[in-house]
Amino acid sequence: EMQVIESGGDLVRPGGSLRLTCKVSGFDFSSYAMSWVRQAPGKGLEWVSGISGSGGATYNADSVKGRFIVSRDNSKNTLHLQMNGLRVEDTAVYYCAKDFFFNLATGNAFDMWGQGTMVTVSS
Amino acid sequence: QSALTQPASVSGSPGQSITISCTGTNSDLGAYNYVSWYQQHPGKAPKLMIYDVRVRPSGVSNRFSGSKSGNTASLTISGLQPEDEADYYCTSYTSRNTVLFGGGTKVTVV
Numbered sequence: 001e002m003q004v005i006e007s008g009g010d011l012v013r014p015g016g017s018l019r020l021t022c023k024v025s026g027f028d029f030s031s032y033a034m035s036w037v038r039q040a041p042g043k044g045l046e047w048v049s050g051i052s053g054s055g056g057a058t059y060n061a062d063s064v065k066g067r068f069i070v071s072r073d074n075s076k077n078t079l080h081l082q083m084n085g086l087r088v089e090d091t092a093v094y095y096c097a098k099d100f101f102f103n104l105a106t107g108n109a110f111d112m113w114g115q116g117t118m119v120t121v122s123s
Numbered sequence: 124q125s126a127l128t129q130p131a132s133v134s135g136s137p138g139q140s141i142t143i144s145c146t147g148t149n150s151d152l153g154a155y156n157y158v159s160w161y162q163q164h165p166g167k168a169p170k171l172m173i174y175d176v177r178v179r180p181s182g183v184s185n186r187f188s189g190s191k192s193g194n195t196a197s198l199t200i201s202g203l204q205p206e207d208e209a210d211y212y213c214t215s216y217t218s219r220n221t222v223l224f225g226g227g228t229k230v231t232v233v
Contacts, residue, residue, distance in 0.1 A: 035222070037169075044126070044227040045161070045169065045212050059220050062124055095168060100180075108214070108222055109159045109174030116168065 002026035002112055006096045009117030016086050020117060022079040022096030027112075030054065030074040033099035035110060036081045038092035038119075048094070049081060053102040064090075086121045093118050127152060127213055127225035134231040135203045143228045145196040145213035151223050153194035157216035160189060160198045164209045172211075173198060200230070208232045 008020040022034070035050040049070035050059040058070050069082040079096055094117050097110035128146040135141040145152065145160075152158060158176045161169040171180055173189040176196065186201045196215070200207055213225040 037224075044210075045163075045224045046126075047214070047222040047224055050222065059222075061221055062219075100171075100174060104216065104222065105220060107157050107175060108216055109171055109180075110161070110169070111171045111174075111180060113168035113170075 004096050004098060004112055004114035006094065006114040006117040009094065009119045011120045011122065012086055013123055014086060014088060014121055016121070017082070017084045018086065018119060020081040020083065020094055020096075020119070022114060024077050024079070024096075024098065027098070029072075029077045031102060033101055033104050033108070034072060034079045035097045035099060035104070035108070036070060036079075037095045037097050037110070037113075038090075039095070039116075040089075040092040043092075046092075050099070050104045050108070051079070052104065057103060057105070059104055083119070086119075088121050091119060091121045124217065124219065124221065124223055127215060127223055129211075129213060129225040129228045131226070132229045132231065134233050136233055137203055137205065139203050140199060140201045141203060141230065143198045143211055143213075143230070145198070145215075145225045147194050147196075147215055147223070149194065150219070151217040152191070152196055152215040154218055155216045156191065158189065158191055158196045159214045160187075161212045161214070162209045163212065169212065203232055205232050
């Protein structure tokens with residue numbers, strides 16, 4: 001059975017840091033791109049960051065560029081999102097999403113999602 | 124980057140067909156055929172309904188269909204059913220190597 005499970009969400013002060021982890025199982029992790037997508041309370045979906053199957057290419061939304069770093073460890077079937085310089089507007093449920101394709105630049109379709117982990121940025 | 128433009132809400136009666144539009148620019152939707160649609164029920168994770176403009180993943184009902192013309196993509200739901208009531212989001216790859224979501228459309232079955 002394919003599974004995607006996020007962890008690491010927490011309450012953090014503005015300016016603080018947090019590291020999210022996504023553990024997957026049931027499929028060949030290194031063959032697929034992965035992305036982080038967030039949803040602020042009562043709002044729509046926003047793509048945050050993506051990484052190719054090999055980890056050689058990473059992509060970030062303008063809203064998090066220079067603050068968030070996406071990485072993956074294919075030997076451990078894990079995806080990470082290092083979030084630095086957190087702002088109140090980063091408060092959201094963060095979803096880990098498996099892509100149907102190897103690289104975002106050649107197609108993207110998020111065909112498997114976790115249940116999300118909540119990040120709250122507040123003083 | 125601004126989100127892709129979707130109507131805030133669309134409604135229809137059971138059995139009817141509805142269409143949700145998604146408008147972008149020449150730098151995203153108009154430049155690539157990497158358009159996807161997602162369905163999200165309250166409190167749940169999104170579900171992929173369409174990718175590459177018109178391709179349905181295995182297990183998705185053929186009542187859902189996608190198309191694109193110029194800078195506008197569309198999702199049509201035929202034979203509307205109560206369980207189709209949900210929020211729907213479009214996405215597109217962009218020339219800035221990012222993925223852009225639409226603002227979301229709430230579908231109501233009246």
